[in-house]
Amino acid sequence: MRQSILFTKTKKEVEKNEVSQNARLLLRGGYINKEMAGVYSFLPLGLRVIRKIENVIREEMKNSLGAQEIVMPALHPLSNYKKTGREKIDVLFHTKLNSGGDLVLGQSHEEIVVPLFKKFVSSYKDLPCGIFQIQTKFRNELRAKSGILRGREFLMKDLYSFHENENSLHEYYERVKEVYLRIYKRLGIGEKTYITLASGGTFSKYSHEFQTITNSGEDDIYLCKDCKIAINKEIIETTKRCPKCKKDISDLEEKKAIEVGNIFPLYTRFSKPFGLTYKDKEGKENLVVMGCYGIGISRVMGAVVEVLSDERGIVWPKNIAPFSVHLLSLNADKEAEKLYNLFLQEGIDILFDDREKRPGEKLIESDLLGIPLRIVVSGKTLEKDSVEIKKREKEEEEFVKINEVIKYVQKNI
Amino acid sequence: MRQSILFTKTKKEVEKNEVSQNARLLLRGGYINKEMAGVYSFLPLGLRVIRKIENVIREEMKNSLGAQEIVMPALHPLSNYKKTGREKIDVLFHTKLNSGGDLVLGQSHEEIVVPLFKKFVSSYKDLPCGIFQIQTKFRNELRAKSGILRGREFLMKDLYSFHENENSLHEYYERVKEVYLRIYKRLGIGEKTYITLASGGTFSKYSHEFQTITNSGEDDIYLCKDCKIAINKEIIETTKRCPKCKKDISDLEEKKAIEVGNIFPLYTRFSKPFGLTYKDKEGKENLVVMGCYGIGISRVMGAVVEVLSDERGIVWPKNIAPFSVHLLSLNADKEAEKLYNLFLQEGIDILFDDREKRPGEKLIESDLLGIPLRIVVSGKTLEKDSVEIKKREKEEEEFVKINEVIKYVQKNI
Numbered sequence: 001m002r003q004s005i006l007f008t009k010t011k012k013e014v015e016k017n018e019v020s021q022n023a024r025l026l027l028r029g030g031y032i033n034k035e036m037a038g039v040y041s042f043l044p045l046g047l048r049v050i051r052k053i054e055n056v057i058r059e060e061m062k063n064s065l066g067a068q069e070i071v072m073p074a075l076h077p078l079s080n081y082k083k084t085g086r087e088k089i090d091v092l093f094h095t096k097l098n099s100g101g102d103l104v105l106g107q108s109h110e111e112i113v114v115p116l117f118k119k120f121v122s123s124y125k126d127l128p129c130g131i132f133q134i135q136t137k138f139r140n141e142l143r144a145k146s147g148i149l150r151g152r153e154f155l156m157k158d159l160y161s162f163h164e165n166e167n168s169l170h171e172y173y174e175r176v177k178e179v180y181l182r183i184y185k186r187l188g189i190g191e192k193t194y195i196t197l198a199s200g201g202t203f204s205k206y207s208h209e210f211q212t213i214t215n216s217g218e219d220d221i222y223l224c225k226d227c228k229i230a231i232n233k234e235i236i237e238t239t240k241r242c243p244k245c246k247k248d249i250s251d252l253e254e255k256k257a258i259e260v261g262n263i264f265p266l267y268t269r270f271s272k273p274f275g276l277t278y279k280d281k282e283g284k285e286n287l288v289v290m291g292c293y294g295i296g297i298s299r300v301m302g303a304v305v306e307v308l309s310d311e312r313g314i315v316w317p318k319n320i321a322p323f324s325v326h327l328l329s330l331n332a333d334k335e336a337e338k339l340y341n342l343f344l345q346e347g348i349d350i351l352f353d354d355r356e357k358r359p360g361e362k363l364i365e366s367d368l369l370g371i372p373l374r375i376v377v378s379g380k381t382l383e384k385d386s387v388e389i390k391k392r393e394k395e396e397e398e399f400v401k402i403n404e405v406i407k408y409v410q411k412n413i
Numbered sequence: 414m415r416q417s418i419l420f421t422k423t424k425k426e427v428e429k430n431e432v433s434q435n436a437r438l439l440l441r442g443g444y445i446n447k448e449m450a451g452v453y454s455f456l457p458l459g460l461r462v463i464r465k466i467e468n469v470i471r472e473e474m475k476n477s478l479g480a481q482e483i484v485m486p487a488l489h490p491l492s493n494y495k496k497t498g499r500e501k502i503d504v505l506f507h508t509k510l511n512s513g514g515d516l517v518l519g520q521s522h523e524e525i526v527v528p529l530f531k532k533f534v535s536s537y538k539d540l541p542c543g544i545f546q547i548q549t550k551f552r553n554e555l556r557a558k559s560g561i562l563r564g565r566e567f568l569m570k571d572l573y574s575f576h577e578n579e580n581s582l583h584e585y586y587e588r589v590k591e592v593y594l595r596i597y598k599r600l601g602i603g604e605k606t607y608i609t610l611a612s613g614g615t616f617s618k619y620s621h622e623f624q625t626i627t628n629s630g631e632d633d634i635y636l637c638k639d640c641k642i643a644i645n646k647e648i649i650e651t652t653k654r655c656p657k658c659k660k661d662i663s664d665l666e667e668k669k670a671i672e673v674g675n676i677f678p679l680y681t682r683f684s685k686p687f688g689l690t691y692k693d694k695e696g697k698e699n700l701v702v703m704g705c706y707g708i709g710i711s712r713v714m715g716a717v718v719e720v721l722s723d724e725r726g727i728v729w730p731k732n733i734a735p736f737s738v739h740l741l742s743l744n745a746d747k748e749a750e751k752l753y754n755l756f757l758q759e760g761i762d763i764l765f766d767d768r769e770k771r772p773g774e775k776l777i778e779s780d781l782l783g784i785p786l787r788i789v790v791s792g793k794t795l796e797k798d799s800v801e802i803k804k805r806e807k808e809e810e811e812f813v814k815i816n817e818v819i820k821y822v823q824k825n826i
Binding site: 005006007008009030033035036037039040041042043044046047050066068069070071072073074075076077090091093094095096097098099101103105112116117119120121126129131136138140141142143152153 | 418419420421422443446448449450452453454455456457460463479481482483484485486487488489490503504506507508509510511512514516518525529530532533534539542544549551553554555556565566
């Protein structure tokens with residue numbers, strides 16, 4: 001894509017009331033636009049990142065878990081929440097039908113997916129089953145100061161699993177843990193992301209969070225290096241030790257972290273109120289046992305920015321960068337154009353800075369945008385029949401001969 | 414995909430209060446689930462259709478119009494609607510922030526896209542510009558009895574164009590007309606879809622609808638065969654003739670039709686209240702001139718079902734069918750499995766009915782689902798080293814030798 005056509009522009013500053021690093025950098029880069037606190041538009045570059053995160057998650061849901069994708073609505077009848085006793089939770093947005101009827105905006109989809117699945121399940125042969133969606137959620141947060149980390153409207157992947165019994169749920173639950181860890185690895189935050197023991201709420205002893213360590217994190221977690229897990233604050237305050245190896249709190253490492261996903265064994269918490277049952281081999285009706293598994297997609301995008309940015313801007317991991325290559329023409333438009341067309345022919349994801357701007361500005365903006373490979377074409381590089389290539393996360397540049405650029409790039413993206 | 418794994422099942426009947434043909438067939442096929450009147454979930458097969466429609470439209474927006482994709486939120490501050498005087502329109506859903514503040518759910522996005530674009534436009538050099546999104550809209554309809562044709566929550570593509578002057582708008586507007594006609598052609602309803610003159614509301618003499626002719630249509634339109642356009646009822650009641658060639662109403666053909674898109678010249682209707690201006694070559698500030706262009710994606714899916722189904726079920730056009738091929742094993746699982754794997758290797762989009770069911774049921778369900786090519790493997794076909802292939806829209810079947818199946822299919826999808 002030509003940057004001269006892109007309608008967004010980078011900014012040197014953002015409003016002072018924007019305190020979070022993720023929002024500041026994403027706003028400055030023109031990745032997002034703030035419509036109100038906690039509500040953002042995703043602009044062309046930002047949407048490209050979102051789509052790439054979605055695709056990694058979708059692939060893992062389908063290929064690794066065999067889950068089936070659907071899309072459920074945001075408008076939910078309040079009556080369903082009365083059945084589950086969740087009609088009073090404070091993050092619900094309420095609205096009304098002109099024709100009469102109380103609605104809420106979905107902050108999660110148990111109240112929809114359970115009655116939906118009930119229409120299709122009858123026998124143990126229909127189980128286990130995993131159903132997921134990538135869809136917009138609404139949460140009426142009192143405060144929304146964390147950029148896209150805690151939105152009032154945000155994009156989420158939610159997976160629901162349905163089972164004959166707890167054994168089947170536990171087996172699936174363990175598989176999801178593995179798949180989640182692989183997802184965070186592919187998203188570029190694998191090394192800093194820990195499975196974290198959290199409270200299970202009213203229906204289970206534990207649930208699990210996935211927490212990515214970063215100094216700007218809102219959550220406190222306690223790393224147990226032996227068990228390679230973390231424990232969240234709520235649990236540690238009760239247990240004062242690692243629930244797994246019993247090591248004392250003083251031997252655990254306290255860290256700041258951002259929650260990038262959570263998974264819950266729901267057991268029969270939601271199948272009971274809706275009468276979600278199946279017939280077992282003996283023809284007896286049993287309640288379906290459930291689990292649910294969330295990843296906030298826009299939240300992950302924000303977390304990546306918090307975790308991986310530096311003082312010059314964003315540092316996108318390869319798999320979710322808006323483009324693989326940022327080609328900059330520094331007063332060498334003719335040669336840069338040729339190269340741009342070559343990249344397009346090879347099907348390489350490229351942003352081409354073909355604007356009339358000072359070289360210094362272009363370089364600064366490129367660092368802010370954070371595309372993994374920066375390729376500069378200038379009089380100086382052309383003297384050597386070369387371009388200058390710099391990886392965003394590295395300090396040093398490299399000269400590469402023009403006729404070897406494509407090969408170099410294909411090896412490095 | 415294996416049908417034995419698909420969690421949805423077809424149904425012989427749906428509730429009697431479901432009156433529209435599109436909802437009845439899509440519900441019976443397990444394409445959608447009704448959550449309440451006008452609010453549907455899209456199940457695995459239905460979501461595949463939605464994604465294919467989206468992709469056709471997205472391609473045309475990007476490649477033919479050079480428009481840039483973004484996603485704007487559903488939560489809008491009511492204050493923006495007070496600026497445009499649209500705060501009282503009756504299809505708005507209202508809600509409130511816990512922290513204080515009145516919100517509405519987006520039924521359209523002029524109130525968001527104009528202030529957004531204002532942050533990036535400054536000069537005539539930034540114009541013209543086209544920005545689109547594929548996103549969920551909310552309309553608080555008093556009645557919602559048309560299945561996914563008129564949803565309270567529905568998926569829409571909305572494009573907004575920004576121009577220096579009316580000439581630029583008109584030129585773009587004419588290009589969009591051509592692109593829209595190509596989109597409907599690719600979606601399989603091109604021959605039955607007419608550009609239709611409609612009222613421009615308070616800000617323009619005319620706008621244009623795209624109407625697809627079908628007996629179950631809710632709208633009345635008047636075809637002028639000479640001009641190859643249609644005129645909607647509102648216009649014809651005032652003019653009593655074709656506004657283009659002046660032919661009398663009695664010489665026009667009255668038809669029932671479904672609106673599948675509409676486009677409006679907005680001029681400065683929305684740029685004025687938000688002060689959306691640009692500097693021209695002389696450095697003078699001018700209001701940006703705008704157009705907007707909608708296609709209801711879920712509505713198009715419903716319209717295709719209304720227009721193209723027959724007494725046995727849906728007849729999907731090639732480009733938007735959930736799968737290209739429906740492979741049925743009628744007690745010939747071993748050979749069918751082989752063939753299924755062959756199709757997968759070739760990257761052909763295939764649904765494989767590998768379930769234990771009676772042949773008659775499988776054939777009836779296949780017609781209901783409406784996948785373009787049905788391939789039957791049975792004892793009878795294997796005797797001839799063949800499969801039986803039937804196009805959904807044709808009556809006759811064809812025997813094709815097993816070793817020629819892939820070639821046949823690649824030629825016919």
